[in-house]
Amino acid sequence: MVAQIYTEEHMGKTLGNIFGTTVTLGGKVDKNLLGEIVFNNTEKLEKLNSVVHPIVKEKIMGINHKARIVFVEMPLLFEAGFEKLFDAIVLVKCSQKTALERAKNKGTTETRFGQITAMQVRAEKVLARADFVVDTEGNIAGTKKRAEEIAAELKAKTG
Numbered sequence: 001m002v003a004q005i006y007t008e009e010h011m012g013k014t015l016g017n018i019f020g021t022t023v024t025l026g027g028k029v030d031k032n033l034l035g036e037i038v039f040n041n042t043e044k045l046e047k048l049n050s051v052v053h054p055i056v057k058e059k060i061m062g063i064n065h066k067a068r069i070v071f072v073e074m075p076l077l078f079e080a081g082f083e084k085l086f087d088a089i090v091l092v093k094c095s096q097k098t099a100l101e102r103a104k105n106k107g108t109t110e111t112r113f114g115q116i117t118a119m120q121v122r123a124e125k126v127l128a129r130a131d132f133v134v135d136t137e138g139n140i141a142g143t144k145k146r147a148e149e150i151a152a153e154l155k156a157k158t159g
Contacts, residue, residue: 001072005055006031014051019044039115053080060085069154078121078129090150091130093123094137 005011006029015034016024023034038045056074060082063070071090077083094102096117103113127133132150136143 001056001059001074002052003031005052005059011052011055015048018047018051035112035115039112039119045119049076049080053082056080057082057085067158069151069158075120078126079119083129088131088154089129090132090134091126092134092136093127094135098137 006015009027012024012027012029015029019034019037023030023037034048038048053076057080060072063072072086074080074082077086077089083089099117100110100113103116104110108116132153134143134146134150
C-alpha cells in the first residue's frame with residue numbers, strides 16, 4: 001500500500017518539500033534515498049510516518065470489505081496503532097536469518113535491514129497479538145496451504 005502511495009503525484013510533492021526534491025526526481029519517491037534519510041534520523045522518520053500513516057489509514061478505511069475478505073499487507077501495523085481497523089490479524093513470519101536473506105535478494109543491505117527491523121515491534125509481541133500465523137520458513141506449498149486454511153476459516157466466520 002505504501003509503495004502505491006509513493007507513486008502518487010501529491011505524495012512526491014509533499015515528501016519533496018519535506019525531505020528535498022532529490023527524493024522525488026522524476027515525480028516518484030526514491031524509496032532507497034528516502035530510507036537513507038529517515039533511517040538515520042528518528043525525527044525525520046517520525047515526520048515521514050506522520051505524513052504517510054494518515055493516508056494509509058484513509059485508504060484502508062476506504063476499502064470495500066462488505067461480505068468480502070480483504071488482506072492488507074502492513075509491516076508497521078502495530079507501530080501505527082492500526083490493528084483496531086481489522087477484524088483479524090494474520091502474521092506472516094520467518095526467521096531473522098531467512099528475512100535477511102530475502103531482503104538481500106531484493107537489494108537491501110544488511111545495515112538497512114537492521115535499521116528497518118529495529119523500528120518494528122519484536123516478533124514475539126506480534127505473535128501474541130496475531131489471530132493467525134503463516135510460517136514461511138518452509139516451502140511455498142506449505143505456505144500456500146496454510147494461507148488457504150486461514151482464508152477458509154475467515155470465510156466460514158463471515159458467512
